[in-house]
Amino acid sequence: MEIKDSYELPLSKERVWAALNDEEFLKNSIPWCEKLERRSETELAAEVKLKIGPMSTRFTGSITLSDIDPPNGYTITGSGKGGIAGAASGSAKVKLVEDKDTSSTILSYEVSAQVKGKIAQLGSRLIQSTAKKLSKNFFGSFVKQLEDMDKP
Amino acid sequence: MSEGIGASVQRKEDKKFLTGKGRYTDDINRAGQVYAHFVRSDIAHANIKSINTKVAAEASGVVAVYTGEDIDVGGPICGWVVPNRDGSATHEPPHPLLAKGKVRFVGDAVAVVIAESLQEAKSASELVEVDYDELPAVVNLETASSGAEIHEGMAENRYFDWELGDEEATDNALNSASRVVKLTVRNNRLVPNPMEPRSALAEYDELNDSYTLYTTSQSPHLTRLVLAAFMFQIPESKIRVVAPDVGGGFGAKIYVYVEEAVCTWASKKIKRPIKWTADRTQAFLTDAHGRDHINNIQLALDSNNKITGLRVDTLANLGGYLSAFAVAVPTYLHGTLLSGLYDIPAIYTNVKGYATTTTPVDAYRGAGRPEATYLLERVMDQAAREVGMDQAEFRRLNFIPKDAFPYQTAVALQYDIGDYEPALDKAMEMIDYKNFENRRSEASKRGKYRGIGVSSYIEACGIAPSAVAGALGGRVGGWESASVRVDPTGTITVTTGAHSHGQGHATTFAQIVTERLGVPNSSVELVHGDSDRSPFGMGTYGSRSLAVGGVAISKAIDKIVEKSKKIAAHLMEASADDVEFKDGKFTVAGTDKETAFGDVALAAYVPHNYPLETLEPGLEETAFYDPMNFTYPAGTHIAEVEVDPATGVVEIVDWAACDDFGNLINPMIVEGQVHGGIAQGIGQALLENAHYDENGQLLTASYMDYCMPRADDLPSFKVGYTNTPCTHNDLGVKGCGEAGAIASPPALINAIINALSPLGVTDMSMPATPQKVWKAIQDSQSVAAE
Numbered sequence: 001m002e003i004k005d006s007y008e009l010p011l012s013k014e015r016v017w018a019a020l021n022d023e024e025f026l027k028n029s030i031p032w033c034e035k036l037e038r039r040s041e042t043e044l045a046a047e048v049k050l051k052i053g054p055m056s057t058r059f060t061g062s063i064t065l066s067d068i069d070p071p072n073g074y075t076i077t078g079s080g081k082g083g084i085a086g087a088a089s090g091s092a093k094v095k096l097v098e099d100k101d102t103s104s105t106i107l108s109y110e111v112s113a114q115v116k117g118k119i120a121q122l123g124s125r126l127i128q129s130t131a132k133k134l135s136k137n138f139f140g141s142f143v144k145q146l147e148d149m150d151k152p
Numbered sequence: 153m154s155e156g157i158g159a160s161v162q163r164k165e166d167k168k169f170l171t172g173k174g175r176y177t178d179d180i181n182r183a184g185q186v187y188a189h190f191v192r193s194d195i196a197h198a199n200i201k202s203i204n205t206k207v208a209a210e211a212s213g214v215v216a217v218y219t220g221e222d223i224d225v226g227g228p229i230c231g232w233v234v235p236n237r238d239g240s241a242t243h244e245p246p247h248p249l250l251a252k253g254k255v256r257f258v259g260d261a262v263a264v265v266i267a268e269s270l271q272e273a274k275s276a277s278e279l280v281e282v283d284y285d286e287l288p289a290v291v292n293l294e295t296a297s298s299g300a301e302i303h304e305g306m307a308e309n310r311y312f313d314w315e316l317g318d319e320e321a322t323d324n325a326l327n328s329a330s331r332v333v334k335l336t337v338r339n340n341r342l343v344p345n346p347m348e349p350r351s352a353l354a355e356y357d358e359l360n361d362s363y364t365l366y367t368t369s370q371s372p373h374l375t376r377l378v379l380a381a382f383m384f385q386i387p388e389s390k391i392r393v394v395a396p397d398v399g400g401g402f403g404a405k406i407y408v409y410v411e412e413a414v415c416t417w418a419s420k421k422i423k424r425p426i427k428w429t430a431d432r433t434q435a436f437l438t439d440a441h442g443r444d445h446i447n448n449i450q451l452a453l454d455s456n457n458k459i460t461g462l463r464v465d466t467l468a469n470l471g472g473y474l475s476a477f478a479v480a481v482p483t484y485l486h487g488t489l490l491s492g493l494y495d496i497p498a499i500y501t502n503v504k505g506y507a508t509t510t511t512p513v514d515a516y517r518g519a520g521r522p523e524a525t526y527l528l529e530r531v532m533d534q535a536a537r538e539v540g541m542d543q544a545e546f547r548r549l550n551f552i553p554k555d556a557f558p559y560q561t562a563v564a565l566q567y568d569i570g571d572y573e574p575a576l577d578k579a580m581e582m583i584d585y586k587n588f589e590n591r592r593s594e595a596s597k598r599g600k601y602r603g604i605g606v607s608s609y610i611e612a613c614g615i616a617p618s619a620v621a622g623a624l625g626g627r628v629g630g631w632e633s634a635s636v637r638v639d640p641t642g643t644i645t646v647t648t649g650a651h652s653h654g655q656g657h658a659t660t661f662a663q664i665v666t667e668r669l670g671v672p673n674s675s676v677e678l679v680h681g682d683s684d685r686s687p688f689g690m691g692t693y694g695s696r697s698l699a700v701g702g703v704a705i706s707k708a709i710d711k712i713v714e715k716s717k718k719i720a721a722h723l724m725e726a727s728a729d730d731v732e733f734k735d736g737k738f739t740v741a742g743t744d745k746e747t748a749f750g751d752v753a754l755a756a757y758v759p760h761n762y763p764l765e766t767l768e769p770g771l772e773e774t775a776f777y778d779p780m781n782f783t784y785p786a787g788t789h790i791a792e793v794e795v796d797p798a799t800g801v802v803e804i805v806d807w808a809a810c811d812d813f814g815n816l817i818n819p820m821i822v823e824g825q826v827h828g829g830i831a832q833g834i835g836q837a838l839l840e841n842a843h844y845d846e847n848g849q850l851l852t853a854s855y856m857d858y859c860m861p862r863a864d865d866l867p868s869f870k871v872g873y874t875n876t877p878c879t880h881n882d883l884g885v886k887g888c889g890e891a892g893a894i895a896s897p898p899a900l901i902n903a904i905i906n907a908l909s910p911l912g913v914t915d916m917s918m919p920a921t922p923q924k925v926w927k928a929i930q931d932s933q934s935v936a937a938e
Contacts, residue, residue, distance in 0.1 A: 053856075083278050086194050114847055117194030117258070121433055121853030124845070 001115070003131050006108035007139045011146055013098040013105045017071030019146060020094070029142040032134070034058070042066065046078070050134075052119060053126040057085035072096055086117020107139070156667030157883075160820035164658045164673070174397040177351040177366045182425035185353070186215050188415050189273035190428070191263040191280045192437065193255035196291070196509040196848020197300065198284035200253055200262065208265055208279035213272030216422050217280065218414070219263045220252035225417055228408055228473070229382045232480035234314045234625045237502070242312040242625075245303035245507075247473040249383075249410045249417070255284070256302055256472030257510050258849055259437030261410050266418060266426060289509045289848030293446055293469040296506040302472065303507060311474055311505040316487040317563050322452075322500035325461025329452035333535040339523045340918045341444035341469070341842040342835075343858055344516050346653075348399025349430040350439065352412035356419040362390040363419065367412045369395040369681075370405045370651050371691020374628065376683045378408045378476075379416060391416075395681040398653035402832070403515035404439040405653070406693050407476040411438075436853040441842055442516020444469040445482060447527040452498075457539050459550050461498040464490055464527060468505045468513075475514035479505060484624045485520030485612070485694075491561035492528045493572045493610045493786050494550040499562040509848045515693065517832055518611070518890040522897060525609040529898035533605070533905065537914065543606045543902070544580060547788075548573060551608075558879075565612060567784045568879045575810040575874045576608060579788040582808035582870045588792070601795040602805075603907025607899035609789070612782035613887030614699030620781075631778035632696070633687040634704035636665070636712055638771035640757035642750035644671055647679040649689005650701035655889065656821045657697060661705055663817050664883070668709045670736020670749060687774055695887030698817060699783045703881045707775035710882075715771060719752045722763045783878045783886035787811035789830070789895040791903040800926025802838060802904055804865075809895065810872040814886035822888045823871050829892020830869055835861035836893075837900040841919050859919075908932070 009016055019025045023044060027036040035047035044063040049056070061080025068074045073096050079089035090113030097106045115127060123130075155161050168174055205217040227249045233242035251262045263280050267273035290299030290309060297308040326332055346368075353366040369375045372393040380388040398405060415426040430438065445468050452461035468482035487501045536546035552559050554571040561567065580586070588604050595602035615621070616630030633649040644665050650657060662676035679685050689701070713733055720738035721728040724745045732739050736749045755762055756771040792806040809826055816822050839859040843852045852858040877884030897918060904916050904925065911932035917924065 084274075116847070116849060118433065120194075120258075120845070120849035120851060121436070122856070124849070124851045125857060 001113050001127065003111040003113070003128065004109070005132070005135060006106055008104050008106055009139070009143055010104045012103065013071050013096050015146060016096055016105045016107060019142065025145065029138055029145060031137065031141065042068070046080070048080070052130050053123040055085050055118060055123055057082040059088065082119065084118060086115060086119040088113060088115045088119060090114060155663060155673040157663055157815070157817050159663065159818065161659055161663055161673055161818055163656045163821065164662070165656065174399070176348055176397050176399060177353055177368050178427070178429045180353055180366050180396065182353065182355055185425040185427055186266050186268055186422070187270040187273045188264050188266050188418070188426050188428040189270065189277045190261045190411065191265065191277045191282065193251065193260040193262055194258055195255060195284050195286055196258050196289040197287040197302065198255050199287065200251060200255065201283040201285050203263060204281040205263060207281070208276045211272070211276035211279055213268040214265060214276045215268065215424070216266045216418065217263060217276070218250065218418060220248050220250035223249050223414070223417065225249065225385070226383045227410060227413070228476065229378060230474050230479065231476040231628055232626050234312055234479055234483050236313045237315050242479055243303070243306045243310070244474060245306055249414050259434070259511060260472065261414070264414050264418065266422065289846065291508055291510060291844045291846060291848050293444065293467050293506060293508065296469070296508050302509060306507065309507045311470055311507060312479060313502070313504045314483050315500070315502045316483070317500035318498055319500040321498040322461045322463050325452040325498045326450055326463060329460055330455040331453045331538065333451040333453065333531055333538055335449045335531045335534050337447050337449070337527050337530050338917055339443040339445040339447070339526055340836060340840070341513070342442040342516055342840050343436055343842050344402045344404035344439050344442060345435070345860060346400030346402055346404060349432060349435040350405065350409065350411065351429040352415045353425060353427045354412065354415040354419040355425040356423060358423060362392070363416050364392045364394065365412060365416050366394045366396060368398050368405050369393065369691070370398070370401040370653060370693055372651065372681055372683050373649055373688050374691055375408050375412070379413060383408070383413055384417070393683045395651055398651070401653045402517045403442065403519055403693060406691065407440060407514060409438065433853055436858065437511060437850060440475045440514035441471065441511050442513065443523060443836070444513050445523045447523070449527050449531045451531050451535055453535060453539065457541060457546065457549060459494055459496050462490060462496050464501045466501065466503040468503055469508050469510065470505045471508060471510045471512035473512045475512040478512060478514045480626065481515050481520040482523070486524045488563045488565050489521050489524035489610065489612060490528065490563050492525065493552055493570065493608055495552045495556070496562055501563070510844055511850070517829065517893040519694065521611040521890065522833070522894045525607065525894050526898045529607045529609070529902065533902045534914070537909070544576060544585065547606065547608050548576060566781065567610070568781055569876045570610070570784060570786050570812065571874065571876050572608065572786060575787045575812055578872050578874060579790045579808045579810040582810065582872055583790045583792060583806055585790065595794055599797065601797060601907040601910070603793050603795070603903045603905070603909070605791045605793070605899045605901065605903025605906050607789045607895050607902065608787070609891070609895040610784055610786040611695070611890060611894050613695035613785055613890070614779055614783040615694040615696050616782065617780060618778050628690065629778065630700070631690065631776050632701040632704045633689040633774065633776045634701065634708045635687050635772065635774040636705065636708040638712060638753045638756070640754055642671065642753040643675045643677070644669065645677045645679060646705055647686035648701050648705065649686055649691065650697040651681050651692045653692065655692065655697055655825070656818070660698065660817045660821055661702060664702055664705050665709065668706065668713070695785070695889040698883070698885050699878070699881060699887045700777060700779055702817070702885060703779070703883055704775050704777035706882045707777050708773045711773035711775060712771060715767070715773070716749065716752045718767055719755055719762065720747050723747050723751065723755060723761065780880040783814065783881070785811060785813050785886040785888065785891050787874070787891065787895065789899040791896070791899040793900070793903040793907055795904065795907045795925060797929050800922035800924070800929065802920060802922070802925060804834065804867045804900070806870070807867050808870045808872070809892070810874060811888065811891050812874045812876055812886070813888045813891070814875060814878045815884040816873065817883070817885065825888045826871050826892045827869055829890060829894070830896045831861050831866055832893045833896025834866060834900060837897040837918050837920060839865065839919050839921070
């Protein structure tokens, strides 16, 4: 399964990059994230609670960062187990491009994901829409947090 | 007689089913019972590095946890094999009861957790840790031969490579044809979906060292035989298998699956009864799927549009393990039917059966015959279009003429009797074929594309003459048994090896007794489904219950009548040769002496006045019947559809079915079977499809994604009959259980193509979903615009 999308953020590339590498900041941008801990320079442990269609489940897994190219982007690779709901794994290439005219940053990502077990059997057709909704929520609160920080 | 053969007697069994009083396996509970839940692979193809059951075994309520390493008995076996083209044998890889070292499809059972409650078993199964080393999935049938090796040492993932017919003669016919019609079709994979999911309740009796297994089976005696002789290697008499009320099977409940075998095995280990019932997701993942063929077809025609040859090259997807009759379905139940009801001098077929990392595939309503009919009726339509003939007339031209029977086909079978034109004519009349073009133009004014599609089918039922089955690779016989017991008061108990799971045997089998012995239908009781209570029998599948099991009952009644006449002769002081039996009364020819059947029954059990010196008391007879040939039901179905170009939705506006099932015992039940079969065929043609993603995940594993036909998808069917009674069984019957599912898919697809043919559409794959139909319309319009 492939998901591609991009967001225009009214912020400089450096600000976005810094936020993308701040796990506390990320955690606060993900309302369904219950745990996000840095284990090393490139590894994080995560615990998220998700509702996909008829299933509500808690995923625990690890996230690895690679192809780190500050402040232009990185690749996030992750896999998680959701108990009887099955498992998911995938990677996302994240790229940041600054638009000099508007002094904003275009964040684009390409996700390729695989799901297994009950999620595939029961929720596969809901995953695309769920993923879109989650990323919209994520970037919404991501931007709002940055904007709030800018307020006097 | 109003309750005998030919009467639409109301189904005796319906009262309990319609009032929710059926007693199914899951309704049965035993003292001290525990529950099994299976840990299943959620990866299609992987090596198992390790399984850790320690935490699960210590969880609340858990009685035992077992993996493949704990099991010391064999797994499911293959019930039919065929020789390969090069003379070697079908590859039969082992199928362990629980995966050993490797998993081969999503749903493959890896471990079983047995606990005091189902909830505890399910919760603890989450604690079983399986460490997999993932391997590439093999999903695509066309490229399965170059996929990752699924079974050790099985080259190109091929189970078998079989052929039938005269290749040289067929290729000569193709080379010298005035036209060769070519077509490739896919028969979509289906999930059987009986209303009741599979279930098992196994109990071990320590004192007798014996097992009782209650299970959802279409053939309890075969389940017992396979469990005892092949899996457990214990005396057959130490296992009793009971299949109580069973809520539909459609083929999926013929085989012995791993779950009931594991429960039976474990019931001895823990010495407690164990229950397992599949939930719907497990049913989707583990019930043997149906169909999944790709057929490359070449049909040779001469300059008079007569068929001179047919070549079919088939790929069959058989899944991760070889299920019991998986090999028979695409070969002897498919290749032998390729002549259809047409006179085809040369036929050749090659079938390659492949393993993929998907659920095993086996018989599903029709089993091989729907696939044969679909490809044949699609190519017949294509040929009629290419030569510019009416689809019905092209078929009529090529029908086997009625004076050609018995007809030897080019693919092994000999049809005993048939007459195909009357069924075609009647179906055409029922649907008003001749005025179709008026209806098409009327529909066109309303903006709809209207189409009509014909499907003429034949099937081989009543499997099987044992000698033939054996010669072709079958490992079981094809006979059936019946025992008829006349009770002292004249009521009748019939026991049969056939199994009723929706077919209405309690009613139809009683009608045979009523007809022959003159007792009311309500005095006849049917016992079936219990290996301890009925003589060994083969079960119900392949539309065989009446044509084989019903005839066995008739044979047992022959013996009852013969003995009764001797008793009656004694009572009436006459010679048995002069005694006649009719309408429940014995009379002596040329006299006014008579005695009732009930008096004879009483005399048999209270033999105060009885020829004890020459005749045993009692009145109970058993018969085994092995048929001489298959039976060959045939007929024509015609579908009429309207396609909405704006949405691609196909509406079935009319349906005419004219079938030749030979003599009918209960026309109401036959009509019900026809309706049900057509509904399943419409499901295949319009709605149903088992879809795997490239990783071998079944994406259509619930009713949200797997679309079953509902009442509002179906028209009101017009059902009619012709009758050429079967020549080689006493009842002249042929079988009706599968015909609807065999005849209907090509009728519907042909109707859709016919509707869209003015746009230039010549192909449509199953299921013809609105999206697919809409796209075909759009594509044809963009072609027209260029």
